Amino acid sequence: MGRSSKDKRDIYYRLAKEEGWRARSAFKLLQLDEEFNLFKGVSRAVDLCAAPGSWSQVLSRKLRGKDKSEDVKIVAVDLQAMAPLPGVTQIQGDITKISTAQEIIRHFEGQSADLVVCDGAPDVTGLHDVDEYIQAQLLLAALNITTHVLKPGGNFVAKIFRGKDVTLLYSQLKIFFSSVTCAKPRSSRNSSIEAFVVCQNYSPPEGYVPNMSNPLLDHSYDVDFNQLEGPNRIIVPFLACGDLSAFDSDRTYPLQLDSSKEYQYLPPTQPPIRPPYQQACQLRKNNLLAKEDSPSGALDDSLSTEILQEVQELDSRRLVQIYFL
Ligand SMILES: C[S@@+](CC[C@H](N)C(=O)[O-])C[C@H]1O[C@@H](n2cnc3c(N)ncnc32)[C@H](O)[C@@H]1O
Structure with missing residues (x-):
C-alpha cells in the first residue's frame, strides 16, 4: 500500500x-x-x-x-x-x-x-x-x-x-x-x-512449566472479567506523554465512579505536578468520568486524543504516570 x-x-x-x-x-x-x-x-x-x-x-x-x-x-x-x-x-x-x-x-x-x-x-x-x-x-x-x-x-x-x-x-x-x-x-x-x-x-510462578498449547486468554469465564474485583483485577500504571501524575490533586482514594465498581488509584510515584499540567489533568479527569457512560468501558477516543495533544503541547519530553482503569 x-x-x-x-x-x-x-x-x-x-x-x-x-x-x-x-x-x-x-x-x-x-x-x-x-x-x-x-x-x-x-x-x-x-x-x-x-x-x-x-x-x-x-x-x-x-x-x-x-x-x-x-x-x-x-x-x-x-x-x-x-x-x-x-x-x-x-x-x-x-x-x-x-x-x-x-x-x-x-x-x-x-x-x-x-x-x-x-x-x-x-x-x-x-x-x-x-x-x-x-x-x-x-x-x-x-x-x-x-x-x-x-x-x-x-x-x-x-x-x-x-x-x-x-x-x-x-x-x-x-x-x-x-x-x-x-x-x-x-x-x-x-x-x-x-x-x-x-x-x-x-519471575514465573514456582513450578511453572512453559507450554505452547495452553491459551492464556480463556474466554470461558461465565462472568465478564472486566467486572472482576479486588485482587483479581490488577491495575497497572499507564504512561503517556506529559505529566499527569497528580491529576487527582484532591487525592480522593479510592475514586468511586459508579455504585458497582471501585477504581483504585496507585499512589503517584513521580514528583509533584507543575502548574501547566493542571489543565490536562482536568481533561483526564473528565475522561475518566466520561468513561462511566461508555457501555464498553473504553476511553472516549476524542477526549483521549484531546488530552494527549494538550499534554504534548505542554511538554512532550516528560513521561509521567496516569492510571489506567
Ligand atoms: C507491525 S509489523 C512489525 C514491525 C517491526 N517491529 C519493525 O519495526 O519493522 C508486524 C509483523 O508481525 C508479523 N507477525 C504477525 N503474526 C506473526 C506470527 N504468528 N509469527 C511471526 N510473525 C508474525 C507480521 O508478519 C509483521 O511483519
Whole structure:
C-alpha cells in the first residue's frame, strides 16, 4: 500500500527516512528505552514479529555499539523474510510454534535471552472487536514463547491494544513479571489504541512449566472479567506523554465512579505536578468520568486524543504516570 501525503508529513516518518530506519516504529522502541533503560546489560535479545526490521535495527545499533561487539546475539523472528541486518540472525517462522522457541534457544547456545520485544500485529480487519481479540492472542503467543526463552529477571516489551480485554491481559502478564507498565511512546499515534506493555523482572510462578498449547486468554469465564474485583483485577500504571501524575490533586482514594465498581488509584510515584499540567489533568479527569457512560468501558477516543495533544503541547519530553482503569 502506498504512503499517503498525511504519512509523509508525519515527523517520525520523515525522521525515519533521514536516519535510515526501515520503519517509523523504530522511534517507539527508542523512546521506550529512553524511559525504561531497556538495553542496559543486554547481550541476548529476541525481536518477535520483526519484519521489516526497524526494531531489529535499533537492537543491532544500540546493543552492538560502535565497536560492533561480537558478544551480542540478536534473533529476529517473523513469518516474512526480511533484508539482512548486521549482527541479527533471522528465523522465518511463526511465534506460536514450539519449533521457533527451540530455534531461538539453539542460537543462544542453550542460554536464555535478557530481553524479548514484540511489535507484532495481525492484518487489521477494520472490525475493532476482531482486531483487538487477534492482537490479544498475538500478545499471549508472544508471552508464551517468551516463557520458553527469557531468563529469570529478564524483560519483555510488547504491543498491546487497549481494548476491552486489556485488564485480563495485564493480570496475566502480572503472573509472570513483578512489574507491568503500559506506556504510549510519543511516536505512537494518538489516534491509535496501540500502546506497549513493559514487563520487567521475569519471575514465573514456582513450578511453572512453559507450554505452547495452553491459551492464556480463556474466554470461558461465565462472568465478564472486566467486572472482576479486588485482587483479581490488577491495575497497572499507564504512561503517556506529559505529566499527569497528580491529576487527582484532591487525592480522593479510592475514586468511586459508579455504585458497582471501585477504581483504585496507585499512589503517584513521580514528583509533584507543575502548574501547566493542571489543565490536562482536568481533561483526564473528565475522561475518566466520561468513561462511566461508555457501555464498553473504553476511553472516549476524542477526549483521549484531546488530552494527549494538550499534554504534548505542554511538554512532550516528560513521561509521567496516569492510571489506567
Ligand atoms: C507491525 S509489523 C512489525 C514491525 C517491526 N517491529 C519493525 O519495526 O519493522 C508486524 C509483523 O508481525 C508479523 N507477525 C504477525 N503474526 C506473526 C506470527 N504468528 N509469527 C511471526 N510473525 C508474525 C507480521 O508478519 C509483521 O511483519
